Amino acid sequence: MPSKKLSPAQINDYKDNGYTVVKAFFSKREVSRLYDAARENHVMTDNTLDLNDQSGKKTRLSLWFTPGDDVFGYMTRSERMISCAAQLLGNNNPVCHFHSKLMQKEPKVGGAWEWHQDYGYWYKYQFMYPDQLLSIMVALTPANKQNGCLQLIKGSHKMGRINHGFAGEQMGADKVMVQNALKTMPLEYAELEAGDALFFHSNLLHRSEANLSDHPRWSIISCYNLQSNPAYNHEPSTSWKVPVAVVADEALLKWDATSSSNNDFLKKEDDPALKQTGWEQDATL
Template structure:
């Protein structure tokens, strides 16, 4: 396991994001991909989210990180220690939620410009510097299939006002336009197994998937135990429960499958505070 370097930490603080290539080995990403496409619980609890044009993306969101394949990755030593180096504060790292993003070929819709904290602010978390997301590419992500776009350094703007756009929460367009006048737009193209760490206030979006191949990714969101959400969308306490760390090779050495139907605490669309 290679710890983050001081240059990588400085890059995250400057740009609001950090890409780590080959975060997962090929056997690990093969395992995660197979588990994801076969996961009946994920499929059953997927939420359809329309963009402003009516195109649909699917996501499945849950809170408690278990002993399933996703949970073993989310709780892996390298992952948690990397997050710990990048988050502000000293309190233990906790898992807020994870979501499997399923952008299907030709029909997978766009995600509007937004900050994750634009959603989480409505959950009444007070400290955005103590929250972040990690996107793990399960399949390749490129411009054709709607890879993530980010505005470099936009996390320093603080929280931007958000409102509903289609069935999504989008950032105020005026502030996005102002940011793009002085900040760099970056297309984050990833290979399967690459990881993107990004700040909760980083402005980001993605286009619709116009390719013939699906784009799948696992996004795990983290929080410091000291940062309390006073109006969460779930009764789960995972966001303030320190993560039980597992070995980096647990995804391969433990006989883990997908999410257990009876154990996973999935988000229901109507319960999402950010959409109310």
């Protein structure tokens, strides 16, 4: 079975709107293997970070840099992920894996994410070119308005980087610019079924509400960078400049997988994005 490719219309959506959605990017069997591994994997649980939103509710995630031979590594390194990332990032440079994160929004308690751009965080890694960074979110459970799906401001990636300051333990975009963006561009809800993939630009403004429903919202977000895009404050990892060792799409279901225990997980105290630099004071939150 040939690896999936994005259509010209999907590529244009990404360029014009800052995002595109691919339905059933992963099969039900593939999602089941990923979700079962996520729920049963004590390594992921042991390396979960809790980040408070402004209300004090916790958002939970596990973040790692180097993709390995576990099921999550097979997903991240799969030909379909890398070929589609290469289509959107362009310029013929190798695609590298910056990091992946397992997002865990539990029923009733899963916190919100404030309005932000991913580059608002990644700017502190001193990446030079936001156009050479993107994220691919794969839904492991349905995401809808009831359980706090992603909200996007369509076309906001064209604004460039907005000042960010601390909102709880998160980085939030300048409220005045967010309000201006909402007056100018449409607000969209990224409602996804399990297995759907959302591709989005590093400067796209997005947020999510707390999960107050009776159902979990879990997803994996893999973030990619072109090797031509240097990061000058790259601690604690250099995976961002190592070309991905691509595996066949069939690996996720057919190959033996190792434990996630060898993954280089992020510790909260090591994250450059969560350290004060001084310029956060310029943002109005």
